[in-house]
Amino acid sequence: MFNPLKIFFPKKMLGIDIGASAIKIVEVSRWGGGKTLENYGQIKSNLLYRDSYGSSQEKSSYLLSNDFTAKVIRGILDEAKIKTKEAIFSLPDFSTFCTSFDLPAMTEKEIPGAIRYNASQYITLPVSEVTLDWQILPKTPGDKNSSLRVLLVAVPNQVVQDYQSIARMAGLNLYALESEAMGIARALAKNNKKVVCLVDMGVRSSTINIVDKGFLKKSYSFNFNSNQFTQTISSVLGIGPEQAEDLKNKEGLMYTRQDVVKTLYLLIDPLLIEVKNISADFFQKEKKQIEEIYLTGGPSNIPGLKEYFAETLKKNVLVPNCFSGFLYPPILEQTLRQMSPSFSTAVGVALGGLGI
Numbered sequence: 639m640f641n642p643l644k645i646f647f648p649k650k651m652l653g654i655d656i657g658a659s660a661i662k663i664v665e666v667s668r669w670g671g672g673k674t675l676e677n678y679g680q681i682k683s684n685l686l687y688r689d690s691y692g693s694s695q696e697k698s699s700y701l702l703s704n705d706f707t708a709k710v711i712r713g714i715l716d717e718a719k720i721k722t723k724e725a726i727f728s729l730p731d732f733s734t735f736c737t738s739f740d741l742p743a744m745t746e747k748e749i750p751g752a753i754r755y756n757a758s759q760y761i762t763l764p765v766s767e768v769t770l771d772w773q774i775l776p777k778t779p780g781d782k783n784s785s786l787r788v789l790l791v792a793v794p795n796q797v798v799q800d801y802q803s804i805a806r807m808a809g810l811n812l813y814a815l816e817s818e819a820m821g822i823a824r825a826l827a828k829n830n831k832k833v834v835c836l837v838d839m840g841v842r843s844s845t846i847n848i849v850d851k852g853f854l855k856k857s858y859s860f861n862f863n864s865n866q867f868t869q870t871i872s873s874v875l876g877i878g879p880e881q882a883e884d885l886k887n888k889e890g891l892m893y894t895r896q897d898v899v900k901t902l903y904l905l906i907d908p909l910l911i912e913v914k915n916i917s918a919d920f921f922q923k924e925k926k927q928i929e930e931i932y933l934t935g936g937p938s939n940i941p942g943l944k945e946y947f948a949e950t951l952k953k954n955v956l957v958p959n960c961f962s963g964f965l966y967p968p969i970l971e972q973t974l975r976q977m978s979p980s981f982s983t984a985v986g987v988a989l990g991g992l993g994i
């Protein structure tokens with residue numbers, strides 16, 4: 639969160655995730671000890687990018703102009719009749735830089751200066767060109783070491799300015815910006831007492847995150863693009879992209895043709911190897927085993943994917959529901975369960991703005 643001076647949390651908040659596959663918005667509110675899903679909306683990118691950008695999903699760049707993005711956001715808000723103005727945007731992993739390091743014990747006042755000083759060792763951009771956000775991670779009980787463990791997120795100032803102008807043009811108040819990884823960790827693992835590996839599969843990239851007792855400890859980004867599934871099915875079977883997308887969503891890894899399924903396994907395996915390596919590295923450094931694996935991001939719904947993860951990694955694998963714990967019309971139960979993987983980022987950043 640980049641808003642240390644805001645002490646009072648608003649009652650309603652928008653979470654906005656400008657993803658590569660869609661722009662997703664949720665409106666959430668809090669009351670007493672509870673939270674309500676007030677509204678949600680999205681526009682899928684195949685409706686936005688078809689003409690201007692073809693199928694190229696270029697990493698490290700924004701696909702749409704600020705101006706156009708703002709218009710699309712305004713369109714979603716008007717369509718869903720959302721009046722709330724306070725908004726938190728999630729920052730894609732390619733535009734943020736996340737690292738953790740230790741600082742010697744010091745007073746609270748000294749921390750910001752020490753973090754800025756240390757940041758320059760870890761960030762390739764000059765510190766003057768980035769906005770820094772950090773969390774001091776809690777100590778493991780019994781840890782005698784007096785140093786402070788810092789999780790640092792650095793965002794180029796240009797990126798912050800882009801989001802400020804998108805918010806302004808869409809008629810919103812930018813309450814805060816937050817990295818996707820922090821958002822999903824809050825949405826899916828905040829009150830979890832375990833060590834969880836949270837895998838977020840996206841279109842532009844994917845992240846593997848370690849959340850220890852509700853705190854994000856590590857976040858790594860990979861070039862795993864879930865649209866490859868559709869492209870592979872389309873080329874192996876010689877069918878069009880829409881039909882291939884449908885087959886992926888309905889049959890996925892449960893499809894009867896083993897040649898197709900085996901080709902899909904080959905796409906997933908590099909991600910599984912990364913999960914294994916990261917888990918082993920975490921164990922070596924912190925002496926803690928990953929207890930559960932959570933999948934999120936649209937592709938988590940691919941039939942058989944969760945089972946393939948579980949079988950390969952020999953761990954319990956879940957697709958948690960970011961809407962559980964919210965009040966919402968019961969008729970939406972099934973729809974929200976389906977939507978959960980692609981809305982977890984928007985939900986997580988919005989909840990941060992309510993202080994939940």
Ligand SMILES: Nc1ncnc2c1ncn2[C@@H]1O[C@H](COP(=O)(O)OP(=O)(O)OP(=O)(O)O)[C@@H](O)[C@H]1O
Nearest residue numbers: 657658659660840841842843935936937939940980
């Ligand atoms: N029900 C479903 N079953 C299988 N795959 C799905 C389903 N719904 C969405 N997907 C796939 O999920 C992907 C979109 O996921 P998501 O919405 O999480 O991406 P994104 O957030 O826009 O991407 P990024 O985070 O990289 O910007 C697409 O490849 C889409 O085909």
Ligand SMILES: [Mg+2]
Nearest residue numbers: 657840935983
């Ligand atoms: Mg995403």
